[in-house]
Amino acid sequence: MLDAQTRATARPSGTEAPPIVAFEGVTKRYPGIIANDSIDMEFRAGEVHVLLGENGAGKSTLVSMLSGLQQPDGGRILIDGVERPIGSPSEALEIGISTVFQHSMLVPSLTLVENATLGRKWWQKPDRAGTAEAMKAAAERIGVNLDPMAVTGDLSLGERQQAEITRALMRGARFLILDEATAMLTPNDAARLGELMRRLAAEGMAVVFITHKLNEAVAYGDRISVLRLGKKVGGLAPDALKTLDPQEATNEVVRLMFGTRDASGAEEAHPDSTTVDRAAKPTLELLAVYAEAGRVPLQNIEFKVWPGEILGIAGIDGNGQKQLAETISGQAPVSDGRIVLDGAYIDRMTIGQRREKGVRYVTDDRLGEGTVGTFPMSINLLLKEIGQAPYWRGGLEQPEAIRENARRKVTDFDIRTPSIDTPVGKLSGGNIQKVLLARELAGSSRVVIFEKPTYGLDLANIAATQMRIREAAKSGAAVILISTELDELLALSHRIAVMDQGRIAGIVENEDGARHTIGALMSGAAK
Amino acid sequence: MTDTVQTTDAGQRLRAIGGVLMMSLGPVLMAFLLSGVILLILKVNPFSYYGYVFGRGLLSPTGVQATLTRMGPLLLIAAALIVAFRAGIWNLGGDAQFLVGAVFCAAATPLMAPHVPIWLGLLAGAAISAIFGALWALVPAFLRAYQGLNEIITTLMMNFLGISLASVLVKLVFLDPATTVPQTRTLAVEDRLPTLFGTTISSGLIIGLVAILAVHFMMTRTAFGLRLRVVGGNASAAVHAGLAVPLLTIAVFAISGGLAGLSGGVAILGQYGNVRADWNPAYSLSIVPLVFLARFNGFAAIGFVGLFSILSIGAESAARRTGVPNYFTLVTIGILLVMLAVSEYYSAKRQKAGA
Numbered sequence: 001m002l003d004a005q006t007r008a009t010a011r012p013s014g015t016e017a018p019p020i021v022a023f024e025g026v027t028k029r030y031p032g033i034i035a036n037d038s039i040d041m042e043f044r045a046g047e048v049h050v051l052l053g054e055n056g057a058g059k060s061t062l063v064s065m066l067s068g069l070q071q072p073d074g075g076r077i078l079i080d081g082v083e084r085p086i087g088s089p090s091e092a093l094e095i096g097i098s099t100v101f102q103h104s105m106l107v108p109s110l111t112l113v114e115n116a117t118l119g120r121k122w123w124q125k126p127d128r129a130g131t132a133e134a135m136k137a138a139a140e141r142i143g144v145n146l147d148p149m150a151v152t153g154d155l156s157l158g159e160r161q162q163a164e165i166t167r168a169l170m171r172g173a174r175f176l177i178l179d180e181a182t183a184m185l186t187p188n189d190a191a192r193l194g195e196l197m198r199r200l201a202a203e204g205m206a207v208v209f210i211t212h213k214l215n216e217a218v219a220y221g222d223r224i225s226v227l228r229l230g231k232k233v234g235g236l237a238p239d240a241l242k243t244l245d246p247q248e249a250t251n252e253v254v255r256l257m258f259g260t261r262d263a264s265g266a267e268e269a270h271p272d273s274t275t276v277d278r279a280a281k282p283t284l285e286l287l288a289v290y291a292e293a294g295r296v297p298l299q300n301i302e303f304k305v306w307p308g309e310i311l312g313i314a315g316i317d318g319n320g321q322k323q324l325a326e327t328i329s330g331q332a333p334v335s336d337g338r339i340v341l342d343g344a345y346i347d348r349m350t351i352g353q354r355r356e357k358g359v360r361y362v363t364d365d366r367l368g369e370g371t372v373g374t375f376p377m378s379i380n381l382l383l384k385e386i387g388q389a390p391y392w393r394g395g396l397e398q399p400e401a402i403r404e405n406a407r408r409k410v411t412d413f414d415i416r417t418p419s420i421d422t423p424v425g426k427l428s429g430g431n432i433q434k435v436l437l438a439r440e441l442a443g444s445s446r447v448v449i450f451e452k453p454t455y456g457l458d459l460a461n462i463a464a465t466q467m468r469i470r471e472a473a474k475s476g477a478a479v480i481l482i483s484t485e486l487d488e489l490l491a492l493s494h495r496i497a498v499m500d501q502g503r504i505a506g507i508v509e510n511e512d513g514a515r516h517t518i519g520a521l522m523s524g525a526a527k
Numbered sequence: 528m529t530d531t532v533q534t535t536d537a538g539q540r541l542r543a544i545g546g547v548l549m550m551s552l553g554p555v556l557m558a559f560l561l562s563g564v565i566l567l568i569l570k571v572n573p574f575s576y577y578g579y580v581f582g583r584g585l586l587s588p589t590g591v592q593a594t595l596t597r598m599g600p601l602l603l604i605a606a607a608l609i610v611a612f613r614a615g616i617w618n619l620g621g622d623a624q625f626l627v628g629a630v631f632c633a634a635a636t637p638l639m640a641p642h643v644p645i646w647l648g649l650l651a652g653a654a655i656s657a658i659f660g661a662l663w664a665l666v667p668a669f670l671r672a673y674q675g676l677n678e679i680i681t682t683l684m685m686n687f688l689g690i691s692l693a694s695v696l697v698k699l700v701f702l703d704p705a706t707t708v709p710q711t712r713t714l715a716v717e718d719r720l721p722t723l724f725g726t727t728i729s730s731g732l733i734i735g736l737v738a739i740l741a742v743h744f745m746m747t748r749t750a751f752g753l754r755l756r757v758v759g760g761n762a763s764a765a766v767h768a769g770l771a772v773p774l775l776t777i778a779v780f781a782i783s784g785g786l787a788g789l790s791g792g793v794a795i796l797g798q799y800g801n802v803r804a805d806w807n808p809a810y811s812l813s814i815v816p817l818v819f820l821a822r823f824n825g826f827a828a829i830g831f832v833g834l835f836s837i838l839s840i841g842a843e844s845a846a847r848r849t850g851v852p853n854y855f856t857l858v859t860i861g862i863l864l865v866m867l868a869v870s871e872y873y874s875a876k877r878q879k880a881g882a
Contacts, residue, residue, distance in 0.1 A: 330769070368761075
């Protein structure tokens with residue numbers, strides 16, 4: 001609906017210059033995943049174009065195609081209205097496309113001038129004084145105050161980014177990509193970068209700003225595009241963005257990011273909450289849990305999960321969901337508070353002890369920590385049971401038992417693999433997920449944590465995984481389902497907790513109106 | 528029907544084995560070829576040089592016995608490296624672990640030998656060398672396990688300390704008062720490791736073979752070995768699976784250092800009988816490339832260690848006759864490593880093309 005609006009309104013003054021870069025049906029595939037699915041997008045001079053989307057939505061792929069690092073598999077790229085591929089990073093620079101990443105790309109031990117003179121031919125003598133002058137001038141033009149002779153390592157991250165933007169301008173950039181540039185900045189530096197973006201746009205540059213933070217998107221953007229699972233699901237055109245107040249705009253974006261259906265429209269079917277006996281003793285209880293070690297510290301997390309219940313955890317990615325999963329599974333230490341499983345404290349136990357008590361954790365980092373990619377699938381199925389009978393006896397491997405287990409799991413979980421000896425890293429994402437599910441759902445589980453269980457999977461595998469989640473709950477386990485897909489949470493969970501900056505912003509019963517309440521909690525409106 | 532399936536299976540297996548042989552022996556042949564070219568540039572006839580090398584190292588009776596005797600300690604070093612490398616721990620401190628083990632073994636065994644049965648003396652000497660080798664590996668072990676310090680740096684640094692310490696101990700503490708040369712007391716020949724079947728081959732060879740096969744078995748067939756391989760294959764997965772990564776890390780260092788120390792002990796108990804000041808054969812760093820060539824496989828390592836033994840024993844004799852220094856063996860090994868890298872590159876490329 002909004003998509004159509006975006007296209008229909010184009011620009012009020014439609015006769016001006018064509019967009020610097022335009023994507024027409026651009027598609028990029030990786031093995032087993034479509035990272036960008038026929039994307040149409042325009043990047044115009046004088047506009048800050050914000051790209052929003054969860055991790056894995058396809059933002060990085062889009063940026064790498066803009067900066068010449070990747071080539072599309074389909075569709076056209078138009079530069080200034082003329083079809084022209086961006087074949088390499090140096091071609092991107094020629095066109096005037098420059099990228100600033102969240103991590104500084106300057107050499108810390110060199111001064112800013114020295115950094116700016118890098119990349120010339122080795123036989124040319126760098127003109128430091130001249131470069132310093134040019135740098136100062138460029139900085140002044142965009143209202144940045146920097147000392148070209150300062151050693152990069154002494155500057156804050158925000159100042160380094162300003163220097164990088166200045167350097168990009170000196171090289172004649174007219175198209176600046178800021179890839180999660182505010183992610184590592186302090187709030188003050190982030191605000192300063194926001195102002196700088198506005199000034200750059202006023203100078204006539206095209207700015208592409210990628211962020212997770214909705215308030216930044218609404219505050220600094222002229223145009224917002226939302227990506228979801230590789231598709232552009234909609235966005236806000238400049239005039240729409242101007243007429244909405246920030247809160248309305250935020251709500252609109254949340255709606256685009258997390259659900260396609262209308263918030264006030266017909267409600268979907270909810271899981272039957274009457275099967276959960278809230279009068280019974282809860283299986284898992286978190287009592288004022290704090291965990292300070294992680295990147296997003298957990299603060300005062302409190303909830304209960306009953307047997308057979310699915311508790312959904314909603315929230316924008318990176319608000320402490322992973323820390324929560326790791327704290328319960330034992331991978332991250334609790335700094336205060338207690339975790340109770342079936343009436344016994346488990347917060348001092350090791351990962352292995354908690355697993356023995358029935359804690360299962362299906363990680364979303366399937367190749368990073370879930371499996372050893374080079375090991376056969378049959379061994380990965382037993383990675384958490386090494387040394388246990390019947391697969392090992394007296395410390396010795398029992399190959400037949402291990403093979404038998406693998407064959408059974410292949411049938412039971414419909415794992416498509418050339419052989420049980422195939423290295424797990426060679427399987428598709430969906431089949432790796434099945435290996436993880438087969439491993440974690442074996443034996444008697446009491447608590448199962450699913451972290452983004454359907455992320456990156458195709459439709460058939462999503463359905464299979466969701467069926468497993470329901471089955472786990474039906475067998476009497478307490479299930480914690482962490483997901484960034486609101487539709488999935490609403491379809492599966494009995495209750496949904498919303499996480500925001502390491503806290504639980506609220507817990508909502510999954511009944512009519514839940515979508516709206518959760519949306520409000522996520523955008524911070526309920527605070 | 529089943530027959531044809533089996534034959535194609537067998538055919539595939541044969542081709543797979545052939546491929547592995549090509550990948551292992553191809554680089555070896557190329558290395559000899561290129562070393563020969565270098566010899567030509569040095570105006571030495573490569574055929575006569577390698578004739579001397581293999582004539583001495585492989586074909587003469589005394590040479591073969593020297594080759595096999597030298598293999599004992601080298602195989603123990605290879606075992607030490609395989610344990611560590613398969614667990615993803617780059618223990619490059621084998622030289623110091625070897626020497627520290629050797630020095631303490633050489634200091635203690637001659638003193639014990641007159642008072643105890645020979646077998647007990649040898650057993651105690653071997654145990655001492657293994658224990659001190661393991662102890663020398665513990666500093667990098669703790670730094671790696673609990674502070675995350677890169678063990679490549681720390682083990683290399685511990686080499687400088689260990690090699691100097693060995694010298695200092697020989698010169699100041701364990702000095703044999705009966706000689707003026709700075710060296711430890713010498714273990715009497717009759718108290719040393721027995722020789723095999725009336726030859727001069729030390730039974731250290733047997734110890735080495737047993738050790739490397741035991742390590743190979745441990746790493747491929749036991750739960751403990753699998754845990755170590757998980758840590759080596761993906762440390763985050765090891766944490767996620769609830770393995771006690773720091774403890775396993777320390778165990779790896781202790782086993783690896785212990786085997787390297789035992790290698791020093793076997794060299795003393797079987798061949799040398801004493802340690803001279805400033806003695807450092809630097810076996811460990813020479814064996815590192817061979818273990819890579821063998822792709823951490825125990826059986827393949829036996830083959831490469833044997834080849835290296837032949838080359839190094841043969842080179843000593845060829846050096847006298849042709850004037851090409853001993854170290855030319857290392858040139859051959861160096862070229863071998865480069866050839867290995869090239870063949871890895873091409874096989875990776877071929878696999879990619881096949882996939």
